[in-house]
Amino acid sequence: MSPRKPGYVVPETLAEASEFLREHAEDARIIAGGTDVLVQLRRRGRAGGEHPRWLVDISRIPGLAGVSTDSGTISIGAMTTHEEIARSPIIRKGGPLLAEACASVGSPQIRARGTIGGNIMNASPAADTIAALAVLSTRVRLSDRMGTRDILITDVFVGPYKTSAQPGEVLMEVYFDALAPTCGSAFVKLGRREALAIARLSCAVVIERDDAGRVTRAAIAPGACLPMPARVESAEEMLVGKVPDEAAVDAAAREVAEEMVRRTGVRWSTDYKRPAVEAITRRAIWRALGVNVE
Amino acid sequence: MEIERYDTGEHDPREEFGVVHRAAKRVDGVEKVTGKARFAADLYFDGMLHARVLRAKFPHARILRIDASEAQNAPGVVAVITHEDVPGAKTFGPVRRDMPVLAFDKTRYLGDGVAMIVATTLEAAEQALELVRVDYEELPAVFSPEEAIAEGAPVLHEDAPGNIVNHHKVRKGDMEAGFAASDVVIEREYRTQFIEHAYIEPEAAVAVPNPGEGSVTVYGSIQNPFTARRVVAEVLGVSLNKVRIVQCTMGGSFGGKDDVMSCMCARAALAALKTGRPVKMVNTREESIVEGYKRHPYMLKYRVGATKDGKLQAMEIRILADGGAYASMTPFVTWRSVVQATGPYEIPNVNTDVHGVYTNNTYTGAMRGFGSPQIIFAHESLMDELAAELGMDPLDLRLKNGFRPGSVTATGQTLDDHAVSLVEVMQKAADAIGYREKRKAYNEAARRAGSKKVRGVGIAASYRGVSLGGEGVDATGAIVSVQQDGSVYVYAGLAENGQGLRTIFSQIAAEELGCHLEDVVFMDTDTSLIPDGGPTVASRSTTMGGNAVRDAARKVREMLLSVAGEMLGTSCEALRAAGGRVFVAGRPERSVSFADVARAAYSRGELMAAFGWYKGPKVWWDEESGQGRAYFTYVYGCQAAEVEVDTETGRVKVLKVAAAHDVGRAINPATVEGQIYGGVAMGMGYGLLEEVEMARGVTRTQNFDEYLIATSMDVPEVMPIVVENPDPYGPYGAKTIGEPTCELLAPAIANAVCNATGRRIRELPLDLEKVLLGRSLKAARGRRGSEQA
Amino acid sequence: MKEIGPGAMTTISFKVNGGLVEVEVSADDRLIDVLREGLRLTGTKEGCGVGECGACTVLLDGKPVNSCLVPALQVEGREVETVEGLAKDGRLHPLQEAFIEHTAVQCGFCTPGMLMSAAALLRENPDPTREDIARAISGNLCRCTGYHQIMAAIEDAARRIRAAVPETSEAEGAAGTPEARRE
Incomplete structure (x- = not known):
């Protein structure tokens, strides 16, 4: 018996999980697919490492996995894997950019284990799914012993690897309105290689237009370049009400890059990221408009 | 252009072979696909202990005191081992004995081992590491060769003032006259990065004490068992015959499991002898990357002069190599660099200086290529830059100056006894990629404004000395032993590293004996069974070891044929052995089976085994002038790359690679192709992806999430072009293939990127930032610290 | 709980x-x-x-x-x-046979994991394209082979499984060597 080995609990209900997590607030770590937690456990004692006293395995709580749709709202259980989301016909129809984002995660092995809930709650600034969830105006449902509360995905994050979830709160599911068939969307990711790539940059875009081709709604979220995942409203506004032409798209893309610099300040990588974010955003907008410019 | 072909003397190139020159299946295939192959970490012994190493806390520090008393008493701990427990030599090293098996006076890089915990479980060993107290006095450190050679820089090793590991030079002709005769002179500076072998199997060893006093057997993932044996014996202070090294199945090496494994073997052996129990050591990936030596970063300054019609007149080369904390193979690696630094071009006047320098970075040593990838990146970039300056096509410039039969190298060696096939490989690679058409078309395309993704083609060529050359003794042995049922054992002093040596040597034995390949079993390399045959390095296995196997097999065959002659009532001169039978030439119906001959030989009491030995042809080298016959033969290779560059993100995609390599003769074309595919992937990594980032001695890229090698989705289409001009020295004319395949692609990519974008990048790797901005952002990152996103 | x-x-x-x-x-x-x-x-x-x-x-x-x-x-x-x-009743799995015949194995350390990823692919997709194959093994690093012979082996194994006659493969004929008698 070793004092350094964590304990392990396998709750059968969300209530049990919440109760245990609340009692062991600072000492417990939720484990779902394990793809982040086991890496952090391995790194204990080093940067990015963790050494929790308890692991709370939520993988056996019924009802936490799967994609469903009900009157235009798509719900994804926290334990749904990237692979399941990437393949889900519901997602491919009602949120294809999320399917693309999930398909771009790591490798088949990671996609088979990593969950959407884990990807959100690990709160990595480079998480592939979050930009896509942000432009879908996704809400997340957190559960604790008192009940549930729903917050906007972008309100989950308070800093790199930090969330606003309270001790005892478990992410149950995420949900968003299915995109209308007329709605354009895109997820563009730039990695250093084709697989097993952490996003150097990414961008998710949703654009809705009226019959005249005028943009009625635009959502743009760059990934892996903001301190906290967010949409860039100032750029979205540059498109709304317009029939997008090259000038408008360029301006919106530039605004995303400028906003990034405003939010992060000038860093070692800014010389690269500023033009690259602009380019990735421009491509994502065009692709959402149905034009492949690559 | 006609290529002169050389006769090997013994074998007509058109000759039919039975077993060699064919795509035989790997003899170790079944065990490897079933999971039964035993790698070192797969070994378990009764009572086996586990050992972990405490690493240095500072890249440069004096060790004042090591207090292990608390660790000693921790649960599960059986022994704590420090330098005080070393009975023999405290240091080792292939050239300079400067590397401590466990640090005693100083630490010189963060991978140094300071103490070792041996415990009943891995976890207990790991936990007890934290209980070892080490008092250090931190010393000023140097993290680049430029800093290291500066006036007043801190010195790492007292016997190496100025931190110089070695200095090699080449002096040929009259530099002043050469540059005076030049119409165009350009000067360029290039840089290469640290890279990691990235074998997928981390280092592992198990040491088992033998009943005899001070005797030990070490099983391990060991590239060079004889080197490991010498180090273990020296550290233990025992004679060589007390140490037995058995090589396990190797999960890749690429030059990387040499010094670091000698060290691990010595540590495991110390622990086994101290505790009297088997001790297992397995590096984590992080330890492997922090501790293991790297490919040297080079800083290269080239000055070249040519006439306006493109004839090279003079080349001046200044190279600094970052040797890191210990000399390791730096003197030999930089020696290959100095020999080959001009590239495969005739240049009447050459002046080259290469310095290996100590720093407090991770030490650097042997890695596939061994001092060639760095200089090839430089000279092949330089050729393209010079061509641009001259308004010539880069391929034409190379063809104009490239080695031909009878050319004289920078070291004064006349290339007249093997096929100098440089022109042939260049033309074949260029044709396969469609170089001429595409180069022109892409130049025009690039000129068209507005295109976000642009394409380019580029080539790079090299010549490469085979085997060790002037580095040292070049000889090796093998045993071929036929059993009474006709089955065969082959033992060799060179070792399988995953490259296919067992298969090649088995093929050669079967070819000579005339038996079936599947009747041959290649035995694990065991230092107690075979004389020291030198290291498995320098792409020397097929040439050197192949000749030794052939020598041994021929001796046994001679005996078998004389027995068969008696059985068939004919003279043995009339007999042939092939396909598992011995028969009368031209009358295959008069035959006996190989097994029957073996049985008959056995019952007559014949010696059925033979020892084979091969000593490489003579080479010589004059240190002062840098002139000599550096290697006994050379191979020629050319790779051409077609790339697509995303001009908005800096992302480079390699679309297609044509790789033309003269291998002399392909003993096994399938494994030759495998070497080409693998070398191309590694070369692409060197060009685009790979870099061990070190910041003030701290390795940032400690695992495969940050050290990026190519995945299956990254590798380009590859066209392997196997050129065969049989060599007079190699078995059946075979030369070498392992290393040349990975030394060419990085410059070919850089040249293609320049063709596509007009931007010349002189520093590897061509990552997103450099391709987009034309400069590295890494230095800035070092100053401002890392960022999360 | x-x-x-x-x-x-x-x-x-x-x-x-x-x-x-x-x-x-x-x-x-x-x-x-x-x-x-x-x-x-x-x-x-x-x-x-x-x-x-x-x-x-x-x-x-x-x-x-x-x-x-x-x-x-x-x-x-x-x-x-x-x-x-993978091997059943003393018979190698078609993927294992194809890996041997296509020289898809060098050092062999990545081979077991590579085979398992390939096995998962072929169960789900008996007729994969080269892209499908590359994607399926994209989480398996190999430092020796550059992946090409591995991808060819998986393609060939898929063919064999579809044809369900593992004895007569094209690759075997091409290699021109008799069946290994080891094991």
């Missing part, structure tokens, strides 16, 4: 290659530890410990996973397949 206290051990049972096993594990034991140390199924290799190299790939309920990232306790009651389970 099942609870294992800090430092404590518990027994789990699950299926490996068709047979039920029981092993004692603690909370931070990973599936790879159970396979290698506990069951001595050492065909599954550890190359990085962080799910990047894929050498430890096994199938968990039919899906390829990195066994270094699976807590042993999550395997309770489930089904694991390793490279040791």
Whole structure:
């Protein structure tokens, strides 16, 4: 018996999980697919490492996995894997950019284990799914012993690897309105290689237009370049009400890059990221408009 | 252009072979696909202990005191081992004995081992590491060769003032006259990065004490068992015959499991002898990357002069190599660099200086290529830059100056006894990629404004000395032993590293004996069974070891044929052995089976085994002038790359690679192709992806999430072009293939990127930032610290 | 709610290659530890410990996973397949045969994981394209081969499985060598 080995609990209900997590607030770590937690456990004692006293395995709580749709709202259980989301016909129809984002995660092995809930709650600034969830105006449902509360995905994050979830709160599911068939969307990711790539940059875009081709709604979220995942409203506004032409798209893309610099300040990588974010955003907008410019 | 072909003397190139020159299946295939192959970490012994190493806390520090008393008493701990427990030599090293098996006076890089915990479980060993107290006095450190050679820089090793590991030079002709005769002179500076072998199997060893006093057997993932044996014996202070090294199945090496494994073997052996129990050591990936030596970063300054019609007149080369904390193979690696630094071009006047320098970075040593990838990146970039300056096509410039039969190298060696096939490989690679058409078309395309993704083609060529050359003794042995049922054992002093040596040597034995390949079993390399045959390095296995196997097999065959002659009532001169039978030439119906001959030989009491030995042809080298016959033969290779560059993100995609390599003769074309595919992937990594980032001695890229090698989705289409001009020295004319395949692609990519974008990048790797901005952002990152996103 | 206290051990049972096993594990034991140390199924290799190299790939309920990232306790009651389970009744799996014949093996360290990823692919997609294959093994790093011969082997194995006549393959004819008699 070793004092350094964590304990392990396998709750059968969300209530049990919440109760245990609340009692062991600072000492417990939720484990779902394990793809982040086991890496952090391995790194204990080093940067990015963790050494929790308890692991709370939520993988056996019924009802936490799967994609469903009900009157235009798509719900994804926290334990749904990237692979399941990437393949889900519901997602491919009602949120294809999320399917693309999930398909771009790591490798088949990671996609088979990593969950959407884990990807959100690990709160990595480079998480592939979050930009896509942000432009879908996704809400997340957190559960604790008192009940549930729903917050906007972008309100989950308070800093790199930090969330606003309270001790005892478990992410149950995420949900968003299915995109209308007329709605354009895109997820563009730039990695250093084709697989097993952490996003150097990414961008998710949703654009809705009226019959005249005028943009009625635009959502743009760059990934892996903001301190906290967010949409860039100032750029979205540059498109709304317009029939997008090259000038408008360029301006919106530039605004995303400028906003990034405003939010992060000038860093070692800014010389690269500023033009690259602009380019990735421009491509994502065009692709959402149905034009492949690559 | 006609290529002169050389006769090997013994074998007509058109000759039919039975077993060699064919795509035989790997003899170790079944065990490897079933999971039964035993790698070192797969070994378990009764009572086996586990050992972990405490690493240095500072890249440069004096060790004042090591207090292990608390660790000693921790649960599960059986022994704590420090330098005080070393009975023999405290240091080792292939050239300079400067590397401590466990640090005693100083630490010189963060991978140094300071103490070792041996415990009943891995976890207990790991936990007890934290209980070892080490008092250090931190010393000023140097993290680049430029800093290291500066006036007043801190010195790492007292016997190496100025931190110089070695200095090699080449002096040929009259530099002043050469540059005076030049119409165009350009000067360029290039840089290469640290890279990691990235074998997928981390280092592992198990040491088992033998009943005899001070005797030990070490099983391990060991590239060079004889080197490991010498180090273990020296550290233990025992004679060589007390140490037995058995090589396990190797999960890749690429030059990387040499010094670091000698060290691990010595540590495991110390622990086994101290505790009297088997001790297992397995590096984590992080330890492997922090501790293991790297490919040297080079800083290269080239000055070249040519006439306006493109004839090279003079080349001046200044190279600094970052040797890191210990000399390791730096003197030999930089020696290959100095020999080959001009590239495969005739240049009447050459002046080259290469310095290996100590720093407090991770030490650097042997890695596939061994001092060639760095200089090839430089000279092949330089050729393209010079061509641009001259308004010539880069391929034409190379063809104009490239080695031909009878050319004289920078070291004064006349290339007249093997096929100098440089022109042939260049033309074949260029044709396969469609170089001429595409180069022109892409130049025009690039000129068209507005295109976000642009394409380019580029080539790079090299010549490469085979085997060790002037580095040292070049000889090796093998045993071929036929059993009474006709089955065969082959033992060799060179070792399988995953490259296919067992298969090649088995093929050669079967070819000579005339038996079936599947009747041959290649035995694990065991230092107690075979004389020291030198290291498995320098792409020397097929040439050197192949000749030794052939020598041994021929001796046994001679005996078998004389027995068969008696059985068939004919003279043995009339007999042939092939396909598992011995028969009368031209009358295959008069035959006996190989097994029957073996049985008959056995019952007559014949010696059925033979020892084979091969000593490489003579080479010589004059240190002062840098002139000599550096290697006994050379191979020629050319790779051409077609790339697509995303001009908005800096992302480079390699679309297609044509790789033309003269291998002399392909003993096994399938494994030759495998070497080409693998070398191309590694070369692409060197060009685009790979870099061990070190910041003030701290390795940032400690695992495969940050050290990026190519995945299956990254590798380009590859066209392997196997050129065969049989060599007079190699078995059946075979030369070498392992290393040349990975030394060419990085410059070919850089040249293609320049063709596509007009931007010349002189520093590897061509990552997103450099391709987009034309400069590295890494230095800035070092100053401002890392960022999360 | 099942609870294992800090430092404590518990027994789990699950299926490996068709047979039920029981092993004692603690909370931070990973599936790879159970396979290698506990069951001595050492065909599954550890190359990085962080799910990047894929050498430890096994199938968990039919899906390829990195066994270094699976807590042993999550395997309770489930089904694991390793490279040791690929050959059936002394016959190599078509993928194993194809790997040998296409020289898709060099050092062999990535091979077991590579085979498991390929096996998962072919069960789901008997007629994969080159892109499908590249994607399926994109989580398995190989430093020796550059992947081409591996991809060719998987393509060929798919053909054999579809044809269900593993004895007569094109590759075998091309290699021109008799069937290996080892093992």
